[in-house]
Amino acid sequence: GTICTYQFTQRSKFNIGFVTRFQTTYIQALRPQYLWNKIIGNLTDNVYSAAQSAYLNFYKNVVFTCGNAIRGKKDALIKISENDFFQFFDSFDSVGIIDKSGQVDMLQKSNMVDVNNWIDIPGPNLDTFKVSMAKEYLYNELEIGYPELSNEVGLLNANDEFNTKFLFSLGTSKATGRLDKVSKVKAACYEIEKIRITTFQKDTTDNKADNDLFVIHIEDNLQPAAGAIPAHYKLDRSLNPSATGLIEKDTVFNIFLSPKRNLLRNGNFLRSSLFRGDIRTLFYKTSDKNSAMQAGGIVEKDDVNIGSLDAPFFYPVYFDGEFPVTNNILDLLAINPLQVLRFPVNGTFYKGIIVKAAVSGNRTSSHAYQMLSTADNNLLKLIDYYG
Numbered sequence: 001g002t003i004c005t006y007q008f009t010q011r012s013k014f015n016i017g018f019v020t021r022f023q024t025t026y027i028q029a030l031r032p033q034y035l036w037n038k039i040i041g042n043l044t045d046n047v048y049s050a051a052q053s054a055y056l057n058f059y060k061n062v063v064f065t066c067g068n069a070i071r072g073k074k075d076a077l078i079k080i081s082e083n084d085f086f087q088f089f090d091s092f093d094s095v096g097i098i099d100k101s102g103q104v105d106m107l108q109k110s111n112m113v114d115v116n117n118w119i120d121i122p123g124p125n126l127d128t129f130k131v132s133m134a135k136e137y138l139y140n141e142l143e144i145g146y147p148e149l150s151n152e153v154g155l156l157n158a159n160d161e162f163n164t165k166f167l168f169s170l171g172t173s174k175a176t177g178r179l180d181k182v183s184k185v186k187a188a189c190y191e192i193e194k195i196r197i198t199t200f201q202k203d204t205t206d207n208k209a210d211n212d213l214f215v216i217h218i219e220d221n222l223q224p225a226a227g228a229i230p231a232h233y234k235l236d237r238s239l240n241p242s243a244t245g246l247i248e249k250d251t252v253f254n255i256f257l258s259p260k261r262n263l264l265r266n267g268n269f270l271r272s273s274l275f276r277g278d279i280r281t282l283f284y285k286t287s288d289k290n291s292a293m294q295a296g297g298i299v300e301k302d303d304v305n306i307g308s309l310d311a312p313f314f315y316p317v318y319f320d321g322e323f324p325v326t327n328n329i330l331d332l333l334a335i336n337p338l339q340v341l342r343f344p345v346n347g348t349f350y351k352g353i354i355v356k357a358a359v360s361g362n363r364t365s366s367h368a369y370q371m372l373s374t375a376d377n378n379l380l381k382l383i384d385y386y387g
Helices: 034-044 054-058 082-092 188-199 257-263 266-274 327-334 379-386
Strands: 062-066 095-100 103-106 118-120 130-133 143-144 163-168 176-181 213-217 283-289 312-322 340-345 348-359 366-374
Touching: 034 054, 054 103, 062 176, 062 283, 082 095, 082 257, 103 366, 143 257, 143 283, 188 213, 257 266, 257 348, 266 312, 312 348, 340 366
Parallel strands: 118 340, 143 176
Antiparallel strands: 062 213, 095 103, 130 312, 143 163, 163 283, 312 366, 340 348, 348 366
16 A cells, blocks of 8 residues: 655666466377377288277377477377387386287286186196296396486476486395386477477478477366367376476476386386395485476385385296196187296196297107296295205
């Protein structure tokens, strides 16, 4: 209710600050199932087809685009290989590919192994039976997230980017190695904004990120068309209100794709491969940019207790040996190629996921199998077998 008058003299000065936002733009993107259909058809000359994947449908709002599409080019093309597509989902989660009757499906690795429906086979020839560690699954460091955001991006506040590379470590371990779960497809919102703002509809300007692949997390509801505005999906910012550790928490996006969330989605695979490590901890070590973000109760730089991750579904232990032939084994495996085998050793049953199978040497009466142990086996009983 008070009216004030200000008089400016020769030395008076004032500052005005304001926030600007670039105009709304509409970016073309493709659902994962659509890409999967195209990839399998092109890869196999349409001999195989892509299954309508329940897994890809569950994550249908993780959509793929490219630099040219972000720029608003109507003729933009996504150049993606089967390897890059698979590798993204295997870093975002832990996935596998399975062929059933000429249809290729992608699903979470743990859902590929049905430990409740197995094929019974006779026990192995104990002279050939061997139990060993699957060394390719052993590591003491985990690198997860997305490619480093280059300094050439040069966008204001880009050091606030959270979708970059994170490193976690078990510390000193006999099994040294690094598990690479860094996606080749990018999810950095600051890089997407840099491309969108500086090159939008500048058709004659070339950009080094034109063919780079990006993923964007969108809302589920289609926004209806209004006048000249096309029907569209909005960016999903449902986690933003709970977020801290961000300069621009209201406008960033892709929090759902963050490295820590990827780690947790990979939880059952990580806990499986980190055999007997439930009391150990994956310690946060470094990140390329912002590690301070937390949202929805998940703190990006928090250490992770291995025993808190989802339940394991395998052990990194191989069973090798020669087993008597089971006549209908091929027919049974055709129904489900990853159905587990169950066999007895000294009166105890064990289950394994087939890794390799072959007719052994000159013995047509036996099969040589290599199997990966399922997580419900009691391996301690094999101590007696080895004396």
